[in-house]
Amino acid sequence: MRVLITGGGGFLGQKLAHALAARGTILGESISAMELIDVLPPAEVDANFPISVHARDISDPALLVESFSHKPDVVWHLAAVVSGAAEADLDLGMRVNLQGTLNVFEGARFAGNCPVLVYASSWAAHGGEEPVTIEDGIELNPQTSYGTQKVIGELLLNDYTRRNLLDGRGLRLPTVSIRPGKANAAASSFMSSIFRDTMQGEASNCPVSRDFPIWHTAPRTVVNNLIHAAEVEGNAFGTNRNINLPGRTDSVGDMIDAMTEVFGAEAEERITWDSDPVIEKIVKGWRAYCKPLNGQRLGFKTDQSFADTVRWFLEDDIRR
Numbered sequence: 252m253r254v255l256i257t258g259g260g261g262f263l264g265q266k267l268a269h270a271l272a273a274r275g276t277i278l279g280e281s282i283s284a285m286e287l288i289d290v291l292p293p294a295e296v297d298a299n300f301p302i303s304v305h306a307r308d309i310s311d312p313a314l315l316v317e318s319f320s321h322k323p324d325v326v327w328h329l330a331a332v333v334s335g336a337a338e339a340d341l342d343l344g345m346r347v348n349l350q351g352t353l354n355v356f357e358g359a360r361f362a363g364n365c366p367v368l369v370y371a372s373s374w375a376a377h378g379g380e381e382p383v384t385i386e387d388g389i390e391l392n393p394q395t396s397y398g399t400q401k402v403i404g405e406l407l408l409n410d411y412t413r414r415n416l417l418d419g420r421g422l423r424l425p426t427v428s429i430r431p432g433k434a435n436a437a438a439s440s441f442m443s444s445i446f447r448d449t450m451q452g453e454a455s456n457c458p459v460s461r462d463f464p465i466w467h468t469a470p471r472t473v474v475n476n477l478i479h480a481a482e483v484e485g486n487a488f489g490t491n492r493n494i495n496l497p498g499r500t501d502s503v504g505d506m507i508d509a510m511t512e513v514f515g516a517e518a519e520e521r522i523t524w525d526s527d528p529v530i531e532k533i534v535k536g537w538r539a540y541c542k543p544l545n546g547q548r549l550g551f552k553t554d555q556s557f558a559d560t561v562r563w564f565l566e567d568d569i570r571r
């Protein structure tokens with residue numbers, strides 16, 4: 252099995268690459284080669300099969316020919332500019348999240364072997380007048396350019412699947428917390444930094460109140476779900492290949508309490524509570540409650556507690 256990861260230098264791309272390297276198989280067969288592409292060359296990953304890393308911009312269709320001429324069997328399309336960046340720069344978001352996604356799907360078409368293609372859509376697909384609790388089959392109503400670009404990708408994924416150009420599976424990822432490294436341009440960035448930075452000894456601002464609810468999932472869980480997405484029988488999704496990925500709802504305050512339970516009280520003391528109208532406007536438009544019955548039926552997993560997430564962060568990611 253040949254696998255390709257776009258956005259392979261990013262947070263989830265690197266975690267997925269390491270998980271696949273450790274596993275060595277996908278769809279019941281050995282992985283024979285893996286390619287990671289990103290705007291800058293992704294960090295190298297060790298495995299007992301060859302892994303190549305390349306600087307390739309998905310908004311340039313010519314560069315994709317190189318990646319798809321190898322006829323990957325499984326593609327994870329994770330490259331994107333995140334919500335805050337796509338909102339701040341419409342042209343950039345359209346170029347990467349919309350045109351770049353179309354280029355990746357066209358790459359799969361060019362390959363001609365109908366690869367399994369796992370597409371990272373987003374919870375930002377939901378918003379506006381949608382009900383408080385999101386159920387499957389609801390009309391999508393994104394309220395950001397990022398969410399809109401992701402939803403257009405979902406429709407293209409369905410159509411390219413219907414035409415047997417690829418075998419698509421789209422996951423609307425909840426906010427993935429706790430993200431390691433540095434704060435990024437996602438509007439939800441604070442949902443990681445109030446845990447990550449404070450456990451690493453730094454201050455962090457929370458722009459929403461303690462009772463603000465968040466639909467979220469842990470990095471370990473989402474990586475397992477990204478792998479599972481490739482292995483589920485495609486037809487089991489139905490004609491809409493995009494699902495609300497299971498996650499869990501907790502208030503910011505409950506998540507902080509879970510951090511305190513696992514890590515101790517000093518991290519919470521480093522949190523400041525200054526409101527930020529720009530972030531607040533975006534994240535208050537997101538939904539926090541979901542009944543992801545299709546995702547559960549298809550075997551996607553959810554987290555049991557945020558305390559687990561904190562423990563996994565301490566095991567996998569904390570900068571010491």
Ligand SMILES: NC(=O)c1ccc[n+]([C@@H]2O[C@H](COP(=O)([O-])OP(=O)(O)OC[C@H]3O[C@@H](n4cnc5c(N)ncnc54)[C@H](O)[C@@H]3O)[C@@H](O)[C@H]2O)c1
Binds near residue numbers: 423
């Ligand atoms: N992390 C989350 O909370 C979350 C939530 C919902 C959806 N998602 C989606 O999951 C995917 C992965 O997210 P992540 O958290 O790893 O983000 P990330 O920003 O860490 O990774 C995305 C990668 O895409 C790369 N990229 C951007 N423009 C590119 C281009 N033109 N060509 C090639 N690569 C390009 C970036 O350099 C980056 O390494 C994204 O599609 C994101 O929209 C993430």
